[in-house]
Amino acid sequence: MKDVTLKTATAESVIRCGAGAFEAYAPKLNSRQLFIITDGTVNKLYGTHLSSVFGERPKYVIPAGEKSKNPRVLMAILKSMLEAGVRRNSTVIAFGGGVVGDIAGLAAALYMRGVRLVQIPTTLLAQVDSSVGGKTAVDMDGVKNVIGTFYQPEEVIVDPVFLNTLPKREIRCGLGEVIKYGALNAEIYKKLLKNIKKFTRAAFLEDITYDCIRHKATVVQEDEHDLSGARKALNLGHTTGHALELLYGKRSHGEYVLIGAYYELQIARNFGICVGQYAENLEKLILSVLKKVPSFDVIENAASVAAHDKKNDNELISLIVPKREGQSVEMKIEYGKYEQYLKEISDNLRNKND
Numbered sequence: 393m394k395d396v397t398l399k400t401a402t403a404e405s406v407i408r409c410g411a412g413a414f415e416a417y418a419p420k421l422n423s424r425q426l427f428i429i430t431d432g433t434v435n436k437l438y439g440t441h442l443s444s445v446f447g448e449r450p451k452y453v454i455p456a457g458e459k460s461k462n463p464r465v466l467m468a469i470l471k472s473m474l475e476a477g478v479r480r481n482s483t484v485i486a487f488g489g490g491v492v493g494d495i496a497g498l499a500a501a502l503y504m505r506g507v508r509l510v511q512i513p514t515t516l517l518a519q520v521d522s523s524v525g526g527k528t529a530v531d532m533d534g535v536k537n538v539i540g541t542f543y544q545p546e547e548v549i550v551d552p553v554f555l556n557t558l559p560k561r562e563i564r565c566g567l568g569e570v571i572k573y574g575a576l577n578a579e580i581y582k583k584l585l586k587n588i589k590k591f592t593r594a595a596f597l598e599d600i601t602y603d604c605i606r607h608k609a610t611v612v613q614e615d616e617h618d619l620s621g622a623r624k625a626l627n628l629g630h631t632t633g634h635a636l637e638l639l640y641g642k643r644s645h646g647e648y649v650l651i652g653a654y655y656e657l658q659i660a661r662n663f664g665i666c667v668g669q670y671a672e673n674l675e676k677l678i679l680s681v682l683k684k685v686p687s688f689d690v691i692e693n694a695a696s697v698a699a700h701d702k703k704n705d706n707e708l709i710s711l712i713v714p715k716r717e718g719q720s721v722e723m724k725i726e727y728g729k730y731e732q733y734l735k736e737i738s739d740n741l742r743n744k745n746d
C-alpha cells in the first residue's frame with residue numbers, strides 16, 4: 393500500500409492506494425458520526441460488508457447511473473442528512489463510482505457549508521480520476537456538471553478489491569481515463585505501450601492506478617480551481633466525448649472519453665499537431681480498449697453541444713489534444729471546421745466499419 397498526499401492552499405487529502413487499503417483504513421473512521429452515500433447496485437454488492445465494517449449507519453442509496461446526478465436527488469440526500477441529524481463534524485462517506493462521488497461530494501460541500509468527506513471509489517474510473525481532486529457536481533437540463541464546486545475529500549481509500557465485481561465494460565470505461573493519462577504523462581504512456589496485452593490484469597491495474605493518481609495530484613496541486621490551464625489538460629478527449637455522451641447516451645462516460653480522444657486525435661493529426669509514430673501509438677492504445685470506434689448519424693449536432701462547453705469562448709471550440717510524449721496542447725478550432733472534421737472522421741469510420 394502507498395499513500396499520495398495532495399496539498400492545496402486550503403486543504404490536504406491523503407489518498408491511500410493499494411490492495412488492503414479498505415480493511416486497513418475504513419475501520420479507523422468508526423469513531424466518527426458517519427453518513428454513507430452509495431448507489432443501488434453497489435449497495436446490493438457491498439451493503440452487508442459496509443454494515444460489518446461501520447455498523448448500522450444512516451445511509452442514502454441513489455439509483456445507479458448518471459441519471460441520478462441531478463438537483464432533485466441532491467436535495468433528497470441533503471434532506472436525509474438533516475433528518476439523520478448529521479452535524480458539522482460528521483463525515484460523509486461516498487462509496488461508489490464517479491456518480492456517487494460527484495453528488496456525495498457536492499452534498500458534503502453544501503451541508504452546513506461543508507462537512508468532512510471521505511471518498512471510497514469502487515469503479516476504476518472513480519479510482520484513477522473522479523475521487524481525487526475535489527471536483528463535485530450534478531447535471532441539469534442536459535448540461536453535464538453544470539452545478540458544482542471544488543471540495544477536497546480529506547481522505548480517499550482506493551482499494552482494487554472492489555474491481556473484482558466490476559463488469560468488464562466498466563473496466564474498459566476506467567481504462568479510457570487511464571489512456572487519457574497516457575497521453576499526458578510520458579512514464580504512463582511507456583508503461584501502457586509495454587503492457588498493451590495486460591490492461592485488465594489486477595497487478596497492472598493496481599500499479600497504473602497509483603501512477604494516474606500521482607499524476608492527477610500533481611496537476612491539482614498546481615491548478616486546483618482549473619484556472620491556469622494545467623488542470624484543463626485532464627479534459628483531453630472530453631470536449632467531443634461529453635458532447636457525444638449527451639447526444640447519444642447508451643455508452644459509458646469513459647468510453648465516450650476514449651471515442652472523443654480518437655476523434656480529437658484525428659483532428660490534431662489533420663492540423664499536424666500530433667503526427668508520426670506517436671500518433672499511431674496513441675491510436676493503437678485507444679483501439680486496444682475500444683476495439684471499434686463508432687460513427688454517428690448527424691454527428692454535426694455534437695458541435696453545437698460542444699459550443700456550450702465550459703471551456704469554450706465565442707466561436708472557437710477548445711480541444712485538448714496530444715502533441716508529443718508527455719505533452720498536450722489546447723487547440724482552438726473554428727466551429728464550422730470542427731463540425732466538418734467530425735463529419736469526415738465519422739464518415740470514414742462508417743466506411744471502415746461497414
Ligand code: NAD
Pocket residue numbers: 431432433434437456457458461488489490491492494514515516517518521522523524525526527528537554555557558559562565644645646
Ligand atoms: P458510475 O458511478 O455510474 O458507475 C458505473 C456503474 O458501475 C454503476 O452502475 C455502478 O452502480 C456500478 N458499480 C460501481 N462500483 C461497482 C463495483 N465495485 N462492482 C460492480 N458494479 C459497480 O460511473 P463511473 O464511470 O464510475 O463515473 C462516471 C461519473 O464520474 C460521471 O458522472 C462523470 O461525469 C464523473 N467524473 C467526475 C470526475 C471528477 O473529477 N469529479 C472525473 C471523471 C468523471
Ligand code: GLY
Pocket residue numbers: 521522525527623626627
Ligand atoms: N477529470 C478532470 C478534472 O478532475 O479536472
